[in-house]
Amino acid sequence: MNRKSIERVGVTIFPAHYSGPTLGEVGEHRTIEAIMEAAPSSRNGDDAAVLNHASPNSRTVATTDMLVEGRHFKVGWSTPEEIGQKAIVQNFADIEAMGARPIAALLAVSAPRHTPVDWVRGVATGIHQRVGEYSAELVGGDLTEGDQLVLSVTAIGSLGGSRPELTLDRARPGQRVVTHGRIGWSAAGLALLERYGREQVPEKFTPLVDAHCAPRLNPGRGVVARATGATAMTDNSDGLIVDLNTIASRSGVGIDLHSADICPAPLIMEAADLLDADPWKWVLSGGEDHTLLATTAGDPPSGFRSIGRVVRGERVTIDGEEPRYGHGWVSF
Template sequence: MALESIERSGVTHFPAHYSGPTLGEVGEHRAIEEIVTVAPSTRNGDDAAVLSHASPNSRAVATTDMLIEGRHFRVDWSTPEEIGQKAIVQNFADVEAMGARPIAALLAVSAPPHTPLSFIRGIAAGIAQRVGEYSAELVGGDLTSGDDLVLSVTAIGSLGGSRPALTLDRARPGQQVVAHGRLGWSAAGLALLTRFGRDGVPEDLSALVDAHCAPHLNPGRGVIARATGATSMTDNSDGLIADVGTIARLSGVGVDLDAAALAPDELLVRAGRLLDADPWEWVLAGGEDHALLCTTAGAPPSGFRPLGRVVRGGRDHDVTVDGAAPAYGHGWVSF
C-alpha cells in the first residue's frame, strides 16, 4: 500500500459476531485441528510436508511474505476469509512473477489468546479458497501466541522446462511492457476505507474495497507469459512506477509508458471525485494490486495488455510517461 499505511494502536478488538471459544481457551492443538479441517492436505506430514519430487528439467521456487494487523490489514475492515485470500495472493503472485506454478503454501500465525477460534477458521477458509484456485494446497505451518495478529505465508512453486526464470534484469530496448490485472484499484479501496470505513463506502465503489481487502489474480498467467517468450516480470506490489523502475534499473534500460493505456477507469475517476483525490496517484504509485508486469519481444501474452515500451537507458528517469517524468513516482517501502 504505497499511499498510506494502515494504522492501529492498542489491543486487537475482533468484531462481536466472531463469538465462541478463543485460542486461549481451546489451545494450540485444537486450533490447528480447525485449520486442517477447513484446509485439508494429503501432503501435510507429521512434522513436515512431503512434496512430490520435481519433474525432470524443473526447478523449485520459494518465497515468503508477512501480513501484520494494523499495518497490512484491519479486522474491522476485512473479514478473516479476505485476510486469508490476500495472504495467498500476495505470495502466489511472486511465484507467478517468476513464470512458475504455485503448488503449495505454509502458514505461520501469531495471534493473541483472545482471538476467536472462528476468526482463525475464517482465515483458513480464505486460504483454502485461493490455494484451491491454483490446484495447490496448504501443507503445514505453525501457530503461536503473540501480542498482535501476524500471518506469514511461504509459497512454493515449480518452474518447468528449460526457459530461464523471469528475473528482473532481462528487459531489452525494443521490447513491450505489458500487464495482466487492474492498476490502482487496491490503493483506491484503501483510500475509501480510510475515509468511510467498511460500512460507509458507497455501494457502487465496493469493488475497489474488495480489490484492497481480497485481491485476485487469474491463475497461470505467469506461466503463460514465460511460455510465450516474456523476458522479465514482477507483480505490482509497491507501485507501478516503483516496480517497473526496478526492472529498468536492473536491466540497465529505460521504460516509457503510454498515458492512454494507463488512464484511470471510470470507477477510479468516481472515487477520486468523491475523495477529492487524483486517481493517477493510485495508478502510478498505489501498489498492492498484484497485477503482473512483464516485458516481451513478441505480442502480448494471452490476458495481457500493452502499457509501453522498453527504451535505451541514460535518461534522467528510469520510467517516463509519454516521454516525461511521471506525476507520481513514489511507492511503498517498509522503512
C-alpha cells in the same frame, strides 16, 4: 504503497459475532485442528510436508511474505476469509512473476490469546479457497502466541521446461511492456475505507474495496507469459512506478509508459471525484493490485495488454516525461 497509512492503535478488537472460544481457551493443538479442518490436505499434519517429486527438467521456486495487522490489514475492514485470500495472492503473485506454477503454501500465525478460534478458522478457509484455484494446497505451518496478529505465508512453486525464469534483469530496449490485471484499484479501495469504513462505502464502489481486501490474480498467467517469450516480470505490489523502476534499474534500461494505456478506470475516476483525490496517484504509486508487469519482444501474451516500451536510459517515464508520482510502499 498506501498501506503505510494504516495505523495500528491498541489491542485488536474482533467483531462481536466472533464470540466463540479463543486461542488461549482451546490451546495450540485444537486451533491447528481447526485450521486443518478448514483447509484440508493429506500432506498436512506431520513434522514436515513431503511434496511430489518435480517433473523432469523443472526447478523449485520459493518465496515468503507477511501480513501484519494494523499495517497490511484491519480486522474491522476485512473478513478473515478475505485476509487469508489476500495472504495467498500476494505470495502466489511472486511465484507467477517468475513464470512458475504455485503448488503449495505454508502458514505461520502469531496471535494474541484473545483471538477467536473461528477467526483463525476463517483465515484458513480463505486460504483454502485461493489455493484451490491454483490446484495447490496448504501443507503445514506454525502457530504461536504474540502481542499482534501476524500471518506469514511461504509459497512453493514449480518452474518447468528449459526456458529461463523471468528475472528482473532481462528487459532489453525495443521490447514491449505488458501487464495482466488492474492498476490502481486496491489503492482506491483503501482510500474509500479510510474515509468511510467498510460499512459506509457506497455500494457502487464495492469492486474497489474488494480489490484491496481480497485481490485476485487469474492463475497461470505467469506461466503463459514465460511460455510465449516474456523476458522479465514482477508484480505490482509496491507501486507501478516503483516496481517498474526495479526492472529498469536491474536491467540497465529505461521504460516509457503510454498514458493512454494506464489511465484510471472510470470507476476509479468516480471514486476520485467523491474523495476529491487525484486518481493518478492511485495508479502510479498505489500498489497491492498484484498485477503482473512484464517485458516481451513479441506480442502481448494471452490475457496481457501493452502499456509501454523498454527504451535506452535508466528510469521510468510516461510519454517521455517524469511521472507525476514516483513513490510507493516502503517497509520502514
